[in-house]
Amino acid sequence: MRLLAEVHKAGLQVLSDAQALRARFLLDDLKGLEIFDRGPEDSEPETAFGRAWRLYTCYERLRNAPVEASAQRELTDYLPLSVVDDLVDAACLTARAVPEEGPRRLYLQARLTPSEVGADSLQELGWHSELLRREFYTRLADGDPSVLDQASGLTGGQRELVSELKAVRESGRITPGLSKKPWLWPVLERLAPQTPVDLRRDKSFGSWLLVRRIQRALRLAHQSRLRGEEQKHLTLLRATWNDAHALQRSWTLAGWEARNVMSYLLVLHGDDGPRYEEALDTLSSAPGSGMREDRLPWEARRRLETNREVLHQLARKRERNHILNPYLVLGVPDGADDWKERWRTLRRSLDMDGEALANEAKDAIEAFERGRAAVLPYAVPLMPGKWAHPRAGVPEALRSAMPMPRQTAPATDAERQFAKQQAAAAIVGTACGTMGLPPVGESSEDLLRKSSSE
Numbered sequence: 001m002r003l004l005a006e007v008h009k010a011g012l013q014v015l016s017d018a019q020a021l022r023a024r025f026l027l028d029d030l031k032g033l034e035i036f037d038r039g040p041e042d043s044e045p046e047t048a049f050g051r052a053w054r055l056y057t058c059y060e061r062l063r064n065a066p067v068e069a070s071a072q073r074e075l076t077d078y079l080p081l082s083v084v085d086d087l088v089d090a091a092c093l094t095a096r097a098v099p100e101e102g103p104r105r106l107y108l109q110a111r112l113t114p115s116e117v118g119a120d121s122l123q124e125l126g127w128h129s130e131l132l133r134r135e136f137y138t139r140l141a142d143g144d145p146s147v148l149d150q151a152s153g154l155t156g157g158q159r160e161l162v163s164e165l166k167a168v169r170e171s172g173r174i175t176p177g178l179s180k181k182p183w184l185w186p187v188l189e190r191l192a193p194q195t196p197v198d199l200r201r202d203k204s205f206g207s208w209l210l211v212r213r214i215q216r217a218l219r220l221a222h223q224s225r226l227r228g229e230e231q232k233h234l235t236l237l238r239a240t241w242n243d244a245h246a247l248q249r250s251w252t253l254a255g256w257e258a259r260n261v262m263s264y265l266l267v268l269h270g271d272d273g274p275r276y277e278e279a280l281d282t283l284s285s286a287p288g289s290g291m292r293e294d295r296l297p298w299e300a301r302r303r304l305e306t307n308r309e310v311l312h313q314l315a316r317k318r319e320r321n322h323i324l325n326p327y328l329v330l331g332v333p334d335g336a337d338d339w340k341e342r343w344r345t346l347r348r349s350l351d352m353d354g355e356a357l358a359n360e361a362k363d364a365i366e367a368f369e370r371g372r373a374a375v376l377p378y379a380v381p382l383m384p385g386k387w388a389h390p391r392a393g394v395p396e397a398l399r400s401a402m403p404m405p406r407q408t409a410p411a412t413d414a415e416r417q418f419a420k421q422q423a424a425a426a427i428v429g430t431a432c433g434t435m436g437l438p439p440v441g442e443s444s445e446d447l448l449r450k451s452s453s454e
Helices: 002-009 017-026 048-062 069-078 081-089 105-112 119-125 128-141 145-149 156-171 182-191 203-226 230-247 253-268 276-282 298-317 326-330 339-347 352-369 395-399 418-434 444-453
Strands: none
Touching: 048 069, 048 418, 069 081, 081 105, 105 119, 119 128, 128 145, 128 156, 128 182, 145 156, 145 182, 156 182, 182 203, 203 230, 203 253, 203 326, 203 352, 230 253, 253 276, 253 298, 276 298, 326 339, 326 352, 339 352
């Protein structure tokens, strides 16, 4: 390399002026890449030799300042992987440096944008620690409290969360910080189903938990009646009423769910038989008693009107033993497809009275499905999707995803010099072409070593 520079300086045009400058730069005779920002060759089609020089200068700049995303992607495919890992560790590469395709894409995605790596890709990478970490979060989001006693290999933040959730299990109380994370609601409900609820402090979680608690108690009350457990049946109905009464004036969607259940209970278990008029009054939209009815979702308003019509029909007939909601009797959600399987399983565990009631519920559902029901089922709840488990994924698990540790050894001196070697080899190759010499049969690394030693 030094020989080429000296020959050019002596007047033999083996190199162009621009190439001579590049050679002197590689020999450390010149400082500062700004002299190469633009040159006479910029407008010409890029040659293989020109590309080697461009990528070398881009690499040198990247170690000190940002470069455009397209150049970053090109470098991540061009440089030795160990050198790319050095750049990742030094925070020189941005998320946009991940190649759009190729064998390095998944690895660099795990290093630069780990939250975008799916479970199948984690398996492909063999990144087992991240798989375990995400499984921990996923099981919590699914409401599985057993993961708290199987937590091994967790990060510091995960261990802190485990400690907080174990405290909830022991005390039966949920802290405001935990209740503000919807993805944790399912497991919080399992850990502390009877936790005190402060609707003023926590309208979102408190309303969600109370509505679900009301629905659960109502289902259990019906199951108790099927099994002839009358005292438990009454106790659960009383608990349902108390929670619904506490929630009825809430200026949220939950307030309407509470009034809907209270109306149901007034018909189901009135002191002197069904109290239809009072049930209808409870289901009315009284000014100042909560959220206005016209602010309810359309589907909720439709169910509300159906329930009022059901009550009007029953009030005219004065029926005392009508099954208001046969799905609740069997312990399945309204409109459940698997209700018949549940009925078959249930009836085998009941006495004659319980089986007769289960069969009556089965007949009512069949009549409804065939369009022959004189009176439609009373809908509970009004907004099923609102009170289901939050299923927006596990954002905390992804947001807190740590980059995958590098899988390469630290770059060697030769690897760090790769871009420079390629640029030097390109200049040597250009000179050979200018002088009409045959292609050099040696590798670029050999050429650089020879030219650097001269």
